[in-house]
Amino acid sequence: MRLLFIHSDHLTFETTDKAGPDDLAETEGVPMDGSMEDCVTAFITVESDDENDLEGVVDNALEELEDVSGQLNTRSIVLYPYAHLSEDLASPDAAKTVLQSLESELEAENFDILRAPFGWYKSFEISCKGHPLSELSRHVTSHHGDEVDDDADDDAEDEQAEEREPS
Amino acid sequence: MRLLFIHSDHLTFETTDKAGPDDLAETEGVPMDGSMEDCVTAFITVESDDENDLEGVVDNALEELEDVSGQLNTRSIVLYPYAHLSEDLASPDAAKTVLQSLESELEAENFDILRAPFGWYKSFEISCKGHPLSELSRHVTSHHGDEVDDDADDDAEDEQAEEREPS
Numbered sequence: 661m662r663l664l665f666i667h668s669d670h671l672t673f674e675t676t677d678k679a680g681p682d683d684l685a686e687t688e689g690v691p692m693d694g695s696m697e698d699c700v701t702a703f704i705t706v707e708s709d710d711e712n713d714l715e716g717v718v719d720n721a722l723e724e725l726e727d728v729s730g731q732l733n734t735r736s737i738v739l740y741p742y743a744h745l746s747e748d749l750a751s752p753d754a755a756k757t758v759l760q761s762l763e764s765e766l767e768a769e770n771f772d773i774l775r776a777p778f779g780w781y782k783s784f785e786i787s788c789k790g791h792p793l794s795e796l797s798r799h800v801t802s803h804h805g806d807e808v809d810d811d812a813d814d815d816a817e818d819e820q821a822e823e824r825e826p827s
Numbered sequence: 828m829r830l831l832f833i834h835s836d837h838l839t840f841e842t843t844d845k846a847g848p849d850d851l852a853e854t855e856g857v858p859m860d861g862s863m864e865d866c867v868t869a870f871i872t873v874e875s876d877d878e879n880d881l882e883g884v885v886d887n888a889l890e891e892l893e894d895v896s897g898q899l900n901t902r903s904i905v906l907y908p909y910a911h912l913s914e915d916l917a918s919p920d921a922a923k924t925v926l927q928s929l930e931s932e933l934e935a936e937n938f939d940i941l942r943a944p945f946g947w948y949k950s951f952e953i954s955c956k957g958h959p960l961s962e963l964s965r966h967v968t969s970h971h972g973d974e975v976d977d978d979a980d981d982d983a984e985d986e987q988a989e990e991r992e993p994s
């Protein structure tokens with residue numbers, strides 16, 4: 661799973677057209693438009709490798725979401741499905757399962773969650789605050805030991821999370 | 828090189844802090860803030876592999892920029908350096924060379940270019956129009972034959988460009 665975090669003054673979106681076959685696009689349990697202020701927007705690409713252990717990747721993604729939102733001192737998170745952070749996408753069903761799980765787990769922890777629907781083209785407007793932590797990216801998997809991790813101080817045994825600096 | 832294109836009603840940015848050592852951050856020939864309307868914003872990550880043939884990757888990136896701006900019927904392009912589209916970054920010097928070359932080549936073709944400076948944290952606001960072509964991503968290299976290309980109709984012999992669908 662690839663995650664791109666933007667610390668935002670605001671995020672607004674509105675669905676436009678379905679991006680694929682009718683049964684691909686989520687229509688239940690998600691708003692067709694929405695907005696949030698003073699939040700972290702998480703653009704999320706679920707990858708094919710994640711399908712080997714969806715529960716594991718959700719657990720590790722939750723740790724990253726908790727870590728980043730803690731650093732940014734916000735409890736407001738936008739979960740935004742995004743196919744452009746990887747070339748190796750999970751199936752739509754797996755992606756939807758992961759996004760729904762992240763939403764329900766974070767809501768159970770009393771985060772304020774806005775989840776944008778999967779399978780739709782969407783117009784959006786987003787701002788980025790511009791401080792050094794306002795753009796972060798992470799690569800999360802369910803496992804360990806088979807990927808390069810650039811973080812010298814990485815101490816996680818059951819996850820791979822790589823943090824990147826903006827340029 | 829990774830390219831993420833957003834067809835935007837507007838893009839506004841402002842530099843905040845330098846993202847690294849003093850000599851990393853561009854200060855000459857680029858504005859410290861700027862905005863553009865009705866444009867395509869190209870978020871660009873120059874990758875280490877591109878350093879083997881900077882001229883070749885610039886040539887092929889120009890083809891993609893011309894192709895996408897043509898499809899979107901705009902001559903206004905924002906070149907926005909972005910480190911979050913790949914894990915394998917080129918050196919800052921190579922990245923700056925590529926971005927500067929793209930700017931000068933596109934200006935020579937009478938495109939209206941706004942280039943955001945490399946090496947700075949920046950606040951920004953961007954909108955995405957939301958039609959089916961308003962978010963596109965491409966992977967461009969200088970060469971051919973050693974990467975998977977998902978485009979069945981790809982007829983380019985000297986480039987690899989992969990187009991992705993939004994979700």
Ligand SMILES: [Mg+2]
Binds near residue numbers: 886887890985986
């Ligand atoms: Mg060529």
